[in-house]
Amino acid sequence: MKQDFTETLAHVSTGSSPSDLRITDMKIADITNAPMHCILVKLETNQGITGYGEVRDASCKDYALMLKSRLIGENPCRIDRIFRKIRQLGTHARGAGGVSGIEIALWDIAAKAYGVPIYQMLGGKYYDKVRVYCDTDIDGKPDGKRMGEALQSRLDAGFTFLKMDLGISLLRDVPGALCAPLGFLDDMKRARGFSGYDGSIEDRFAYHEGEFLTTIEHPYTGVQITEAGLDWMEQYCADVRSVIGYDVPLAIDHLGHIGLNECIKLGRRIEKYNIAWMEDAIPWMYTNQYVELQRAINMPVCTGEDIYLHDNFKPLLESGGVSVIHPDILTVGGIHELKKTADLADENHVAMAVHMAESPIAALAAAHVSIGCANFIAQEYHSFDIPWWNDLVNGPAKPIVDHGFITLSDAPGLGIESLNDEVIAEHLHPAVPGVWESTDEWNTRYVHDRIWS
Numbered sequence: 001m002k003q004d005f006t007e008t009l010a011h012v013s014t015g016s017s018p019s020d021l022r023i024t025d026m027k028i029a030d031i032t033n034a035p036m037h038c039i040l041v042k043l044e045t046n047q048g049i050t051g052y053g054e055v056r057d058a059s060c061k062d063y064a065l066m067l068k069s070r071l072i073g074e075n076p077c078r079i080d081r082i083f084r085k086i087r088q089l090g091t092h093a094r095g096a097g098g099v100s101g102i103e104i105a106l107w108d109i110a111a112k113a114y115g116v117p118i119y120q121m122l123g124g125k126y127y128d129k130v131r132v133y134c135d136t137d138i139d140g141k142p143d144g145k146r147m148g149e150a151l152q153s154r155l156d157a158g159f160t161f162l163k164m165d166l167g168i169s170l171l172r173d174v175p176g177a178l179c180a181p182l183g184f185l186d187d188m189k190r191a192r193g194f195s196g197y198d199g200s201i202e203d204r205f206a207y208h209e210g211e212f213l214t215t216i217e218h219p220y221t222g223v224q225i226t227e228a229g230l231d232w233m234e235q236y237c238a239d240v241r242s243v244i245g246y247d248v249p250l251a252i253d254h255l256g257h258i259g260l261n262e263c264i265k266l267g268r269r270i271e272k273y274n275i276a277w278m279e280d281a282i283p284w285m286y287t288n289q290y291v292e293l294q295r296a297i298n299m300p301v302c303t304g305e306d307i308y309l310h311d312n313f314k315p316l317l318e319s320g321g322v323s324v325i326h327p328d329i330l331t332v333g334g335i336h337e338l339k340k341t342a343d344l345a346d347e348n349h350v351a352m353a354v355h356m357a358e359s360p361i362a363a364l365a366a367a368h369v370s371i372g373c374a375n376f377i378a379q380e381y382h383s384f385d386i387p388w389w390n391d392l393v394n395g396p397a398k399p400i401v402d403h404g405f406i407t408l409s410d411a412p413g414l415g416i417e418s419l420n421d422e423v424i425a426e427h428l429h430p431a432v433p434g435v436w437e438s439t440d441e442w443n444t445r446y447v448h449d450r451i452w453s
């Protein structure tokens, strides 16, 4: 007998007809100084539901646009099926930005279609709100007192967890603090002056040379910190703690490209200042060296913001190389991969912090996962000094990060009703202008994508 569910469905608030949903278009807007370059993504559908996503900070919209022809005509509610199709086209770090950003937009559409917040689709809230830690870079903070004062301003605003940059770049002008092949540090300093994929061929050659120098893997730079340099770093930490006290957790990041032994020397010197974690000390794929580092210093070791797909966290988690993992939702593969990563870490009794340096879209997407994870510690926030950051989206209660926490409402999807095009237009990236312009030229690319035959 054919069953007719018309009467039953009349009592169900679906908000849409999910089975008939189709993706019809993808649009992009590039903004800058948020404080990073952020690439905002809209996926449009045949039922007026728009999904919001974002490509990883400092990446490129082409990573999303190259996937457009694979998406047009798909039902966005088939999240896992679409993800399995496009995940082969992502890779670690910025190269995962397109796959991850689109996956988030699919969850946003599906959750809006069924009328539930994303966190509920993942199993519901474990915490009432999402703890946010405030990152603090070294610009304008040449000594520990000034860094301490900057961190104190975050404490005064209600943050309960802090991070600061602490790297060899602080030692560049300290006499006798660094030991390196003679001339190398001067080359590094010059390399930072080159910028941009523009200018003459020779300008571009110089740019590539600069990029080469700043991406040499840690053990290959030959840079060492001297005793004088370690004294200076130790004093920096002592001065920071003299301002903020010892009650609040304080993580460190951006050590610079130094090898394992230097990280151990530095870690042992500053462990008395109660460092919450040492982040990305060496490249994340150096599993054996991570194990050695974690065993050598009395401070949690952390990495993960450049790892694509939860499977790739297994070597670090199963070997005991980290005490904290630090995935970025725009690199790990989006909503579901972040949840799978958290669960994998949980199985290995490792805590999860979440890297986040982007717009409110990424912040809310990550928060929808974080709030449901028992092993979650805190989620990153870079935009404390950017007053218009909150105004990019309409829908969530403002400020989105309030006294150091994000609270998620019962609104469907990410909880974003719309984006604020006026604010976006005021902060467009000068090298990538245009707001939600046509991307039709990407509609018809065809490739027989598969990684097996």
Ligand SMILES: [Mg+2]
Binding pocket: 253, 254, 279, 280, 305, 355
């Ligand atoms: Mg980091």
